[in-house]
Amino acid sequence: MPFEHHKDALIEAAATGVEPESELRAHLESCDSCRAAFAEEQALFASIDAGLHVKVNADVPVSLLPRVRARLDEAGAPRNSWITSGFVLAAAAVVVVAFFAARSVRRTNVGNEPGETSVKTGIPPVTPPSQKQTAVVISPVGKNSNSPRQFNSVKNSAATEASVRRNNEPEVLVPRDQEVLLAAYAEQWSRHKRAPLLAQDSDATILAQLRIAPIQIDELGVKLLAEEK
Amino acid sequence: MQEMVLIQAGGMARGESVGEAVEADVRREFEARLAECGPLAYRVARGVLRNTADAEDVAQEALLRAYRYFDRLRDRNRFRSWLVRIAFRLALDRLRSRKRSEVRDTLWSQPEHRPPAATAEDLAASNEFQTHLDRALEELPEKLRLVLLLAALEGHTIEEIAGMVGISTGTVKSRIFYARKQLAEKLRCHSNTIKTR
Numbered sequence: 222m223p224f225e226h227h228k229d230a231l232i233e234a235a236a237t238g239v240e241p242e243s244e245l246r247a248h249l250e251s252c253d254s255c256r257a258a259f260a261e262e263q264a265l266f267a268s269i270d271a272g273l274h275v276k277v278n279a280d281v282p283v284s285l286l287p288r289v290r291a292r293l294d295e296a297g298a299p300r301n302s303w304i305t306s307g308f309v310l311a312a313a314a315v316v317v318v319a320f321f322a323a324r325s326v327r328r329t330n331v332g333n334e335p336g337e338t339s340v341k342t343g344i345p346p347v348t349p350p351s352q353k354q355t356a357v358v359i360s361p362v363g364k365n366s367n368s369p370r371q372f373n374s375v376k377n378s379a380a381t382e383a384s385v386r387r388n389n390e391p392e393v394l395v396p397r398d399q400e401v402l403l404a405a406y407a408e409q410w411s412r413h414k415r416a417p418l419l420a421q422d423s424d425a426t427i428l429a430q431l432r433i434a435p436i437q438i439d440e441l442g443v444k445l446l447a448e449e450k
Numbered sequence: 451m452q453e454m455v456l457i458q459a460g461g462m463a464r465g466e467s468v469g470e471a472v473e474a475d476v477r478r479e480f481e482a483r484l485a486e487c488g489p490l491a492y493r494v495a496r497g498v499l500r501n502t503a504d505a506e507d508v509a510q511e512a513l514l515r516a517y518r519y520f521d522r523l524r525d526r527n528r529f530r531s532w533l534v535r536i537a538f539r540l541a542l543d544r545l546r547s548r549k550r551s552e553v554r555d556t557l558w559s560q561p562e563h564r565p566p567a568a569t570a571e572d573l574a575a576s577n578e579f580q581t582h583l584d585r586a587l588e589e590l591p592e593k594l595r596l597v598l599l600l601a602a603l604e605g606h607t608i609e610e611i612a613g614m615v616g617i618s619t620g621t622v623k624s625r626i627f628y629a630r631k632q633l634a635e636k637l638r639c640h641s642n643t644i645k646t647r
Contacts, residue, residue, distance in 0.1 A: 236631050262634070269633050272583040273602035277497040281489040282506050289488060289513045293477070296514060 227255055235262035480517050483529050488513060490530065490603070491537040497599035498541035499548075500584050508544050512537035531614035538596050545588065579637075586636035594629035601626050 227248060234241040241249065241259075249256045395403045491512045496505035516533050523532055587595060600611045601622075612619045 232631070232634070236627060236634065265634050265637060266630060268579065269583065269630060269637065270602070272580055273497070273587075273598065274604075276580070276583070277493050277599055277602040278604050279493065279496050279502065279505075281492050282502065285492055285506055285509060286484060286488050288506075289484065289510050290481075292510060292514055293480075293517055296518065 227252075228258075231255065231259045232262055235259060235266050238266070476520055479526070480520055483526075484513065487530055487533050491533050493603055494534050494537040494596075494599060495541040495544075497602065498538065498545055498587075498595070504544055504548065505541070508541045509537060512540050515540075531616065534596075534600070534614055538592075538599075542592065582637055583633070586633045589636065590629055590632060594625050594632070597622055597625040598629040598633075 227245060230241070230245050234245065240246070249259060488509065492505055492509035495508035495512070496502065499505045499508065512533060515536055516529070523529060587598075590598070597611060597615060597617075600606055600614060601608075606614075608619050608622050612622045615622070617625075
């Protein structure tokens with residue numbers, strides 16, 4: 222069939238609306254059936270376009286915009302998504318900042334433990350197991366202790382935490398080279414509950430040596446001038 | 451420990467007034483676009499749906515939704531394309547739900563309750579073609595359908611459609627071509643054309 226041979230070209234020409242190519246145009250001039258088919262295809266596409274145009278470009282109901290405005294008034298303000306999202310972001314930021322702040326504080330404490338002295342009240346020091354500990358924990362021995370010179374000097378171990386937890390006395394974390402001196406100080410403190418080298422203990426001896434004697438003034442002798450002659 | 455007291459009486463009033471001013475600005479800005487783009491939303495919905503009442507409902511819903519999320523739209527110049535997509539999507543949803551309800555109605559309704567057929571012969575023929583066109587449109591892929599409807603709207607160039615849909619002008623042209631071709635294939639059997647050849 223001659224039409225089947227040109228069918229696709231005819232449909233394409235009708236769909237695009239452009240003029241058929243010269244070969245097809247020559248065929249259309251000589252073939253009545255193809256010319257009629259091409260005209261029908263053009264009519265079909267024209268009716269599709271017209272139908273779409275009618276369908277899409279219908280008159281807009283006059284009630285549309287007033288009804289939309291009325292519903293807008295009922296609906297009120299648009300949803301402020303930036304407020305809710307802002308709150309969420311702010312809360313998330315606070316959580317993140319708090320987390321990193323707590324982490325940095327903890328790291329600082331752990332990093333400073335070997336070099337500085339800190340006083341703790343019942344809570345054992347937390348250190349990573351791999352870290353070499355050069356500080357020791359000293360706790361003054363209570364009055365009910367059997368040994369008067371007993372003091373706890375333990376290195377970082379599991380026993381440290383257990384013993385420290387049992388002992389409610391204040392603890393001092395000291396450098397290793399000051400261990401003996403400060404242990405003696407702690408022992409003396411636990412015995413007398415006072416510092417051994419306070420100024421008030423030395424007042425009697427030191428201040429006595431420094432005492433200044435009162436000024437000595439001889440009595441004045443008064444004689445008459447005539448008698449002297 | 452120092453006691454902290456937060457007093458915000460003046461700040462609250464100031465905040466409310468600022469909020470009201472922002473709200474009024476948004477409403478004013480939206481109103482300016484409403485007059486221009488409201489008909490567009492209706493026409494897009496009408497292109498998808500078969501009756502004007504559904505199209506009006508969908509257009510209202512699309513405009514309300516656009517207002518509700520207006521502050522999320524960073525580039526306000528994109529409002530038209532944004533609204534077109536909202537209206538198109540809502541119209542498709544409405545069409546699907548209507549189809550489901552039509553199936554239920556067909557199963558349960560009595561024949562005497564159906565609307566009477568049109569009397570005028572030419573009107574019947576026109577309505578028949580339009581019905582077939584509607585059905586053929588519904589069977590088109592969504593991306594082809596949207597571009598074809600926008601192309602059928604008055605006063606929209608290929609460049610404007612490309613901007614609204616977010617594709618190139620070449621893609622717009624090819625989609626229009628394939629959409630019309632598919633429609634013609636579906637409608638050919640309903641017209642006195644080359645179906646018998």
